[in-house]
Amino acid sequence: xxxxxxxxxxxxxxxxxxxxxxxxxxxxxxxxxxxxxxxxxxxxxxxxxxxxxxxxxxxxxxxxxxxxxxxxxxxxxxxxxxxxxxxxxxxxxxxxxxxxxxxxxxxxxxxxxxxxxxxxxxxxxxxxxxxxxxxxxxxxxxxxxxxxxxxxxxxxxxxxxxxxxxxxxxxxxxxxxxxxxxxxxxxxxxxxxxxxxxxxxxxxxxxxxxxxxxxxxxxxxxxxxxxxxxxxxxxxxxxxxxxxxxxxxxxxxxxxxxxxxxxxxxxxxxxxxxxxxxxxxxxxxxxxxxxxxxxxxxxxxxxxxxxxxxxxxxxxxxxxxxxxxxxxxxxxxxxxxxxxxxxxxxxxxxxxxxxxxxxxxxxxxxxxxxxxxx
Numbered sequence: 001x002x003x004x005x006x007x008x009x010x011x012x013x014x015x016x017x018x019x020x021x022x023x024x025x026x027x028x029x030x031x032x033x034x035x036x037x038x039x040x041x042x043x044x045x046x047x048x049x050x051x052x053x054x055x056x057x058x059x060x061x062x063x064x065x066x067x068x069x070x071x072x073x074x075x076x077x078x079x080x081x082x083x084x085x086x087x088x089x090x091x092x093x094x095x096x097x098x099x100x101x102x103x104x105x106x107x108x109x110x111x112x113x114x115x116x117x118x119x120x121x122x123x124x125x126x127x128x129x130x131x132x133x134x135x136x137x138x139x140x141x142x143x144x145x146x147x148x149x150x151x152x153x154x155x156x157x158x159x160x161x162x163x164x165x166x167x168x169x170x171x172x173x174x175x176x177x178x179x180x181x182x183x184x185x186x187x188x189x190x191x192x193x194x195x196x197x198x199x200x201x202x203x204x205x206x207x208x209x210x211x212x213x214x215x216x217x218x219x220x221x222x223x224x225x226x227x228x229x230x231x232x233x234x235x236x237x238x239x240x241x242x243x244x245x246x247x248x249x250x251x252x253x254x255x256x257x258x259x260x261x262x263x264x265x266x267x268x269x270x271x272x273x274x275x276x277x278x279x280x281x282x283x284x285x286x287x288x289x290x291x292x293x294x295x296x297x298x299x300x301x302x303x304x305x306x307x308x309x310x311x312x313x314x315x316x317x318x319x320x321x322x323x324x325x326x327x328x329x330x331x332x333x334x335x336x337x338x339x340x341x342x343x344x345x346x347x348x349x350x351x352x353x354x355x356x357x358x359x360x361x362x363x364x365x366x367x368x369x370x371x372x373x374x
């Protein structure tokens with residue numbers, strides 16, 4: 001994975017600063033609950049390697065992701081398995097990377113490319129999308145939920161039909177496997193990145209105007225913006241949050257910051273709940289003529305290619321993001337789903353929590369955070 005070394009180097013540092021949301025390469029990163037990096041995506045387990053003993057169907061699954069991947073790679077995976085992913089919104093680059101990891105894992109297992117459906121932030125459409133996969137007798141369904149309450153009935157139907165279910169990013173509590181973000185802590189990480197820069201560069205100013213671009217349009221992610229706001233207000237005594245608006249696409253991020261600049265021309269800091277909104281906010285600030293020589297900054301979370309490449313631009317004002325390794329989410333989830341198809345569902349939901357890793361601009365530029373933009 002392009003960013004595996006970054007996670008391994010940064011996770012210890014981050015753990016000391018945060019109490020308490022895959023890269024785009026060849027090898028997925030290890031999630032917070034794992035103690036080792038997952039199996040190399042390019043080097044399947046040796047034939048002579050003995051796979052870990054599978055937990056009997058119906059028992060609680062305590063296997064690490066390494067063990068799950070090794071067990072599947074050492075097995076004869078049926079090639080006719082049908083996996084599907086119902087995504088929240090593929091306009092968000094983070095979810096595109098989840099799809100990449102999901103597809104790559106299926107390819108490694110010799111499966112046909114899984115079906116990915118974009119629900120386009122439409123709750124009713126998402127329910128219907130999942131119903132379609134259930135009615136088409138898919139073996140496993142992964143969901144990035146817009147509203148888990150709306151999905152409860154159809155996920156229950158899927159579970160009762162023996163379909164393996166999982167969720168990615170946000171939670172569906174009754175699914176067999178959850179690969180999720182602890183939203184408030186993720187927001188704290190994004191806020192901490194911005195607060196560090198403000199205190200290092202703008203501490204002598206009487207007021208620093210801040211615009212928050214959030215995902216308050218998704219119930220489960222409101223806590224993320226709360227984490228950002230609470231952290232900024234606790235650590236930066238001179239900030240004034242002049243706007244907090246939902247806009248987690250580049251287009252909406254652009255519109256929000258343009259409107260905020262019109263009302264508050266002294267705006268200096270934009271902090272977004274995800275890179276998607278942050279990319280739009282960054283473009284609005286660049287369009288307004290700001291460069292890295294100015295005391296302004298954009299921060300966000302997800303560490304997508306688009307955001308990292310903006311950070312690598314000469315004289316950039318994009319000064320930080322937070323990595324959740326979406327590629328690993330998709331990659332490892334595919335293996336976990338296939339493991340459950342072959343060995344039976346667990347007695348209790350298994351959960352992996354993303355471990356946020358701060359990516360300040362300095363770490364990207366000096367190589368502390370490893371990223372290959374090719």
